[in-house]
Amino acid sequence: MFTVTVRDQMLIAHSLRGEAFGPAQRLHGATYVVEATFRRAELDPDDVVVDIGRAGKQLRAVLAELDYRNLDEEPSLAGLNTTTEALARVVADRLAERVRDGALGEAARELDAIVVTLQESPVASASYEREL
Amino acid sequence: MFTVTVRDQMLIAHSLRGEAFGPAQRLHGATYVVEATFRRAELDPDDVVVDIGRAGKQLRAVLAELDYRNLDEEPSLAGLNTTTEALARVVADRLAERVRDGALGEAARELDAIVVTLQESPVASASYEREL
Amino acid sequence: MFTVTVRDQMLIAHSLRGEAFGPAQRLHGATYVVEATFRRAELDPDDVVVDIGRAGKQLRAVLAELDYRNLDEEPSLAGLNTTTEALARVVADRLAERVRDGALGEAARELDAIVVTLQESPVASASYEREL
Amino acid sequence: MFTVTVRDQMLIAHSLRGEAFGPAQRLHGATYVVEATFRRAELDPDDVVVDIGRAGKQLRAVLAELDYRNLDEEPSLAGLNTTTEALARVVADRLAERVRDGALGEAARELDAIVVTLQESPVASASYEREL
Amino acid sequence: MFTVTVRDQMLIAHSLRGEAFGPAQRLHGATYVVEATFRRAELDPDDVVVDIGRAGKQLRAVLAELDYRNLDEEPSLAGLNTTTEALARVVADRLAERVRDGALGEAARELDAIVVTLQESPVASASYEREL
Amino acid sequence: MFTVTVRDQMLIAHSLRGEAFGPAQRLHGATYVVEATFRRAELDPDDVVVDIGRAGKQLRAVLAELDYRNLDEEPSLAGLNTTTEALARVVADRLAERVRDGALGEAARELDAIVVTLQESPVASASYEREL
Numbered sequence: 001m002f003t004v005t006v007r008d009q010m011l012i013a014h015s016l017r018g019e020a021f022g023p024a025q026r027l028h029g030a031t032y033v034v035e036a037t038f039r040r041a042e043l044d045p046d047d048v049v050v051d052i053g054r055a056g057k058q059l060r061a062v063l064a065e066l067d068y069r070n071l072d073e074e075p076s077l078a079g080l081n082t083t084t085e086a087l088a089r090v091v092a093d094r095l096a097e098r099v100r101d102g103a104l105g106e107a108a109r110e111l112d113a114i115v116v117t118l119q120e121s122p123v124a125s126a127s128y129e130r131e132l
Numbered sequence: 133m134f135t136v137t138v139r140d141q142m143l144i145a146h147s148l149r150g151e152a153f154g155p156a157q158r159l160h161g162a163t164y165v166v167e168a169t170f171r172r173a174e175l176d177p178d179d180v181v182v183d184i185g186r187a188g189k190q191l192r193a194v195l196a197e198l199d200y201r202n203l204d205e206e207p208s209l210a211g212l213n214t215t216t217e218a219l220a221r222v223v224a225d226r227l228a229e230r231v232r233d234g235a236l237g238e239a240a241r242e243l244d245a246i247v248v249t250l251q252e253s254p255v256a257s258a259s260y261e262r263e264l
Numbered sequence: 265m266f267t268v269t270v271r272d273q274m275l276i277a278h279s280l281r282g283e284a285f286g287p288a289q290r291l292h293g294a295t296y297v298v299e300a301t302f303r304r305a306e307l308d309p310d311d312v313v314v315d316i317g318r319a320g321k322q323l324r325a326v327l328a329e330l331d332y333r334n335l336d337e338e339p340s341l342a343g344l345n346t347t348t349e350a351l352a353r354v355v356a357d358r359l360a361e362r363v364r365d366g367a368l369g370e371a372a373r374e375l376d377a378i379v380v381t382l383q384e385s386p387v388a389s390a391s392y393e394r395e396l
Numbered sequence: 397m398f399t400v401t402v403r404d405q406m407l408i409a410h411s412l413r414g415e416a417f418g419p420a421q422r423l424h425g426a427t428y429v430v431e432a433t434f435r436r437a438e439l440d441p442d443d444v445v446v447d448i449g450r451a452g453k454q455l456r457a458v459l460a461e462l463d464y465r466n467l468d469e470e471p472s473l474a475g476l477n478t479t480t481e482a483l484a485r486v487v488a489d490r491l492a493e494r495v496r497d498g499a500l501g502e503a504a505r506e507l508d509a510i511v512v513t514l515q516e517s518p519v520a521s522a523s524y525e526r527e528l
Numbered sequence: 529m530f531t532v533t534v535r536d537q538m539l540i541a542h543s544l545r546g547e548a549f550g551p552a553q554r555l556h557g558a559t560y561v562v563e564a565t566f567r568r569a570e571l572d573p574d575d576v577v578v579d580i581g582r583a584g585k586q587l588r589a590v591l592a593e594l595d596y597r598n599l600d601e602e603p604s605l606a607g608l609n610t611t612t613e614a615l616a617r618v619v620a621d622r623l624a625e626r627v628r629d630g631a632l633g634e635a636a637r638e639l640d641a642i643v644v645t646l647q648e649s650p651v652a653s654a655s656y657e658r659e660l
Numbered sequence: 661m662f663t664v665t666v667r668d669q670m671l672i673a674h675s676l677r678g679e680a681f682g683p684a685q686r687l688h689g690a691t692y693v694v695e696a697t698f699r700r701a702e703l704d705p706d707d708v709v710v711d712i713g714r715a716g717k718q719l720r721a722v723l724a725e726l727d728y729r730n731l732d733e734e735p736s737l738a739g740l741n742t743t744t745e746a747l748a749r750v751v752a753d754r755l756a757e758r759v760r761d762g763a764l765g766e767a768a769r770e771l772d773a774i775v776v777t778l779q780e781s782p783v784a785s786a787s788y789e790r791e792l
Contacts, residue, residue, distance in 0.1 A: 029293010161689010425557010
């Protein structure tokens, strides 16, 4: 079993809904350091899991849709409680769509799974894993 | 599959039993950077894996029982060879007990698993994973 | 010359004024990992630069005034363009005031200088240094 | 389930074959920060996954065969496209051979699996996992 | 005194001249994680040390001249023993030239100093500091 | 101005004297991640600040005198309150002695200064700087 991981970040504002979130119910923000891990059983004809340059560019493209924005007013996230967990799923689902669309190359369609981790601070992170 | 990870640390003294440990048989110490990862298949009604504030507080409470102590004289660890692996299980088991007791909230009782990792230095770490 | 450094973080929302900031003119946010370094030529009677527990508590208190907030609406920052550099100075000045007020102990009044560094992402940080 | 991880690094030159690699087709190099994770269900009689001192020494021995070398001219890698993924497998396979040969001790023969991760830069890494 | 630091990396091959370098006399390589720190006494009219976006782009441009290359065959480094220290000076001098040329903006001409640090592995780094 | 930094670690037990230390008055321990930075104005004939291999070996030798020990019973530290600050000075002074003795090579006698930093946890560190 092989994996490749690329890393990037996004700086966003948001607020969370629910008493459990305490002060995080206020409008605040975060730098999310985002890691996307791609997994497959065998390497492709280029001896890689996925073209790491393409993987980095597609992760950047997905994050650019949210970067330097207030997620509370982001139409594509309307109705979503943007917890770190929920955002990890958003990023993973959008990357998965790009894999299906061929944006990571033909060989990438044989990827088995993707894991997206968002580190919100040195003491807290969340991840979401899904099949491809 | 979702996870949430919280991080904290503890500073302890101890010695290890067994010739294989060489100089670590002497009384020495370590800063353990501790990560506790909670895992579940679906998010709870607040759209989280677990209340990250509560998770951090319970991890702190578990570590406070050992922090700034000589583990060789810690009654609750009597008879235990306090290797990094063994301490990872102690922390995981104590967190699991707190989950069962409801200290992380009602929804946390549906967590699937917990993984505890202790980084003892930049070049060595150990982890223990268990179901909940 | 001795130093002691303590680290903490704050999660804030803000926007920046000036065309040079490009997309950062929009309301967004950041996790600032904050390091405060205290410097003095000789150790105090306890053989430390400053009581590290007190230093951490005072840094926490200063950050708590800004944490989980939208800095654009923070009265104490009214009129300030909250660049990372400017925020480093705000944190340093507020810590310096606490040193003068004795909140870090009597011996801390003999500290020579303080440096505050804010890491806003893995690729960017800023710092401010001042005498005490 | 327990794991132990040891970390070391190697500094190598190489070039990659295939248009997909763009500028990495040129002779260049990398510092690979290498983590080897050993996994087993139960601890051995010394209460460890594997003797961490021995694990570190064997990882060092495996890396020393490649360290400070141009992998394009390394006989033992002849014909291999030395992507990060492929090198992760080389390191894992060589460690697995040492486990089988008893170099990590008798108890290490009961290890279940090994994962090797190579971090090539702050933004990219690859891993390979295999059974033992 | 204020500073701003940006970070990037380059992956190069090279060999070092001199018996003292032992195995590093062979052709090998490194990932250099490069930090460039800009320093000035007062903030510019935008309340920054330097436009962090421009600083990052100019650092990228300087590193791109060396990235994915064999420095032993790099004409602009002919005759240079490319130790980490020497490369830190090359990067700092090239950045300084860009500051003088106005590539970081008019206000950047009032920067006081620049420090460039190259981390070649988790256990070794070098830096060079110069006035502007 | 050039610097070179090498990094290593030591795992020790100790206790601190003085009410200000609270729970750290109890016997506990720490992993100190130790960085030693050497500084000089011009490079030596090998184009380095100091032979990085030798620097790493001498740092290891200095740390080996304390590693895996209970500092409360260490004869060479008798009477010393082993705060992180005080230990930084011990390590720096012992390295300085080795520089004077020629253990880092003849050229190293022209080093200007040394800075030793001990990171005791992700949230606290101390340093000591001295001339050579």
